[in-house]
Amino acid sequence: MARGGKTRAERAALLLRRMPHVPEAVKVRFRAGFMQKDQPSGLPKSLERFYAHLEAVGRSPAQVETEDFEALSKSRSMHRALLAGLRWYAPDVPLAAARPISQKWDHWLNATYNQKPLKPKRSTQVGLAAEDWPEAWQDAIPLLDQVTRVDGRRLPALAPKTRDSVVQAVGMLAVANIWARKRGVELDGTLSPDLFESFTRFMLLEREVSARTVADYLERIRMLADRGQLLSSEARLTLTDLVGALREDAADQEPGKRAALRSFREQFSLTDLVKRALALAVEADMAPDGTAEAERKRRIAVILALLVNTGDRQGDLSRLTIGEHVSRGEDGEWAIGLRQAKTGRSKDLGPLWALTGALIEAHILAGRPDWQIEDRVNDLNGCNLLSLSETPFHRYYATSVLREEFGISGHLVRTLITDLLRNGRPDAAWAAQEMLGHSNRWMQATYQSDFRATAAIRQWHLLLAA
Numbered sequence: 323m324a325r326g327g328k329t330r331a332e333r334a335a336l337l338l339r340r341m342p343h344v345p346e347a348v349k350v351r352f353r354a355g356f357m358q359k360d361q362p363s364g365l366p367k368s369l370e371r372f373y374a375h376l377e378a379v380g381r382s383p384a385q386v387e388t389e390d391f392e393a394l395s396k397s398r399s400m401h402r403a404l405l406a407g408l409r410w411y412a413p414d415v416p417l418a419a420a421r422p423i424s425q426k427w428d429h430w431l432n433a434t435y436n437q438k439p440l441k442p443k444r445s446t447q448v449g450l451a452a453e454d455w456p457e458a459w460q461d462a463i464p465l466l467d468q469v470t471r472v473d474g475r476r477l478p479a480l481a482p483k484t485r486d487s488v489v490q491a492v493g494m495l496a497v498a499n500i501w502a503r504k505r506g507v508e509l510d511g512t513l514s515p516d517l518f519e520s521f522t523r524f525m526l527l528e529r530e531v532s533a534r535t536v537a538d539y540l541e542r543i544r545m546l547a548d549r550g551q552l553l554s555s556e557a558r559l560t561l562t563d564l565v566g567a568l569r570e571d572a573a574d575q576e577p578g579k580r581a582a583l584r585s586f587r588e589q590f591s592l593t594d595l596v597k598r599a600l601a602l603a604v605e606a607d608m609a610p611d612g613t614a615e616a617e618r619k620r621r622i623a624v625i626l627a628l629l630v631n632t633g634d635r636q637g638d639l640s641r642l643t644i645g646e647h648v649s650r651g652e653d654g655e656w657a658i659g660l661r662q663a664k665t666g667r668s669k670d671l672g673p674l675w676a677l678t679g680a681l682i683e684a685h686i687l688a689g690r691p692d693w694q695i696e697d698r699v700n701d702l703n704g705c706n707l708l709s710l711s712e713t714p715f716h717r718y719y720a721t722s723v724l725r726e727e728f729g730i731s732g733h734l735v736r737t738l739i740t741d742l743l744r745n746g747r748p749d750a751a752w753a754a755q756e757m758l759g760h761s762n763r764w765m766q767a768t769y770q771s772d773f774r775a776t777a778a779i780r781q782w783h784l785l786l787a788a
Contacts, residue, residue, distance in 0.1 A: 330357060337366045343373040351411040368394070368404040369411070383412065384691050388419040398427040409610050417612025418688035421474070424612070428471040432551075449493020450500070456511035459492060462550025470549045474614030477549060484545075491542035498524040513543075513552045515560035522564055537568035559716050566718020569725075596677070598727060599626040603681055611689040620685040621708055625723050627678040632658060639720045645703035648682075650695075656682055686710065 328336070334356045338349050348369065355361060371394055376383060379390070395401035401423055408415045452460060466485050470477045480488065495517070502509055502520035509517050518540070525536045540561060547553045553561065599622075606619035628639060638660060642648050647660040656679035657672060674682075686698050688710075706714035 341366055341370040341373075343377055344369050345373065345412075348373075348412045352407075355410060362403055362406060364399065364403040365407045368400060369407045372404055372408070383415045384694075386415060386419055388422050391420040391423045395423050395427070398431065401427055405610075405612070413611070415611075416688070416690040417610075418617075418690055420612045421614070421617065421688075424614075425474055428474060429551075432470055432472070449490050450496035451493065452489060455492065455496050458512070458550070458552060459496070459546070462546050462552060463489070465549035466546065468549075472548050472551070474617075477545075480545065488542045488545050491539045492546050494525070494539060495521050495543055501528065513547050513557050513561075514554075515557050518557065518561050518564055522568070533568040537565045540565050540568070555713060562716030562718060562722075566716065566721055569718075569721070595626045595630050595728070599623040599681060600677075602626070603684060606684070617688060620681070620688065622723050622727070623681045624678075624685045625708065625720050626727070627675070627681050628658075629720065629724070631675050631678045640706075640708065640717050641714055642707040644686075644699065644705050644707055648707050650679075650699050655679060682707070 334353050337356065338353060341349060341352075344352075352361070352366070352369070372390075373383075375390060375394055376386065381387070381390070391401070391404070394404055401420075405417060405420060405424070408417060452463060466480045466488060468479055498521040499509055499511065499517060501524050502517070507516065507520055509520070521540070521543075522536055525531050525539065526533070544553075544561060544565075547561075602619040602623040606616045606623070609616040609619065625639065632639075642658065642660065648656065648658050650656050651673075655673040655676075657674060673679075683692075683695055686702060687695060690698065702710055705711055708719065709715050
């Protein structure tokens with residue numbers, strides 16, 4: 323249907339004349355899309371601004387940087403229009419550099435639109451009533467009833483039952499706050515590392531609950547803290563470390579560990595971890611470029627591949643640093659060498675599998691062209707491998723990933739590696755010691771030749787060949 327006396331083809335031609343800096347290939351895709359349906363308002367103008375800006379600064383589309391997206395995103399709508407236009411009509415433009423700007427606008431959106439009047443709630447449990455909490459805690463309660471974005475993650479509104487459990491857990495935290503102050507621990511009402519430590523001690527000693535229960539309470543407290551953005555980076559690390567340590571302590575109880583291992587064996591094998599890593603890599607490539615979804619899936623793929631490839635402890639895996647522990651050789655092979663935190667012994671298994679190296683490179687490139695890998699590795703020298711920043715994730719991040727994907731801990735993966743070696747090559751049990759870091763007496767050449775002969779590695783290599 324004509325609009326304003328013009329046909330759709332005439333309106334498309336008019337828009338294309340207003341995009342002199344846009345490459346012809348992009349214009350062809352845009353016209354095809356416009357002939358199907360009207361495009362979002364501001365999209366053609368955003369494409370023109372993008373290519374005109376790159377021409378002015380002397381960069382090609384493949385070299386686009388975060389500062390370019392910053393300059394072109396004076397409003398959230400402008401930023402969204404630009405990303406939509408590039409995803410639809412210029413898929414060759416890498417959008418990884420746009421992630422920080424997207425995160426900035428998510429924070430702005432939360433602060434601007436999630437301010438609702440406080441709904442007073444009474445605690446029905448033994449925790450302190452919400453009206454007696456510190457003011458900052460109270461202000462975060464309405465966010466439990468709203469859809470909120472935190473670091474690119476969409477946090478849904480909580481179901482009534484879950485919401486009540488969160489309020490009850492934070493009420494218990496308020497009680498622990500009073501309990502600690504009475505014992506001379508100076509706390510100011512913020513969600514600090516000292517408060518989380520005091521809460522854990524209070525629940526274990528005074529309430530005499532299990533480690534698993536305390537971890538559950540801390541997870542509920544995190545739901546409020548994340549939505550209210552009440553956590554400093556130090557407090558977030560402390561909270562996550564406590565949850566991981568408590569869950570590890572609970573999992574180390576022998577009956578529970580046996581049951582979890584048996585359940586995993588019945589449903590999965592280590593090959594399934596590698597298959598899941600491959601599937602996530604494919605899903606990341608299918609996801610919109612430069613999004614939190616793609617970033618997270620590539621990161622999880624690296625974690626799963628490394629857990630099976632190297633058998634590292636979760637704490638060691640979480641602290642791997644590019645250039646210090648993780649290196650890329652001139653031949654493109656990746657290798658990891660580190661001194662283990664628990665034993666103090668060095669561990670170097672030589673080159674990683676080609677698959678693991680490919681997943682690491684996909685994670686580092688984050689959608690950028692392959693030819694930028696050397697520059698990216700140099701730029702990220704000294705950064706954490708998983709977070710790709712100077713600040714690492716918490717110590718138990720790998721376990722949280724495994725629990726989400728398979729319902730097991732990193733320690734169980736190490737146990738399964740030992741089982742497979744024991745069953746496939748009983749005479750090569752020393753190889754498990756080397757891989758898991760229990761000994762450093764064996765020469766690398768012998769390790770590689772014997773270890774590749776085990777049934778486990780044969781199975782994995784068949785998968786890689788396929």
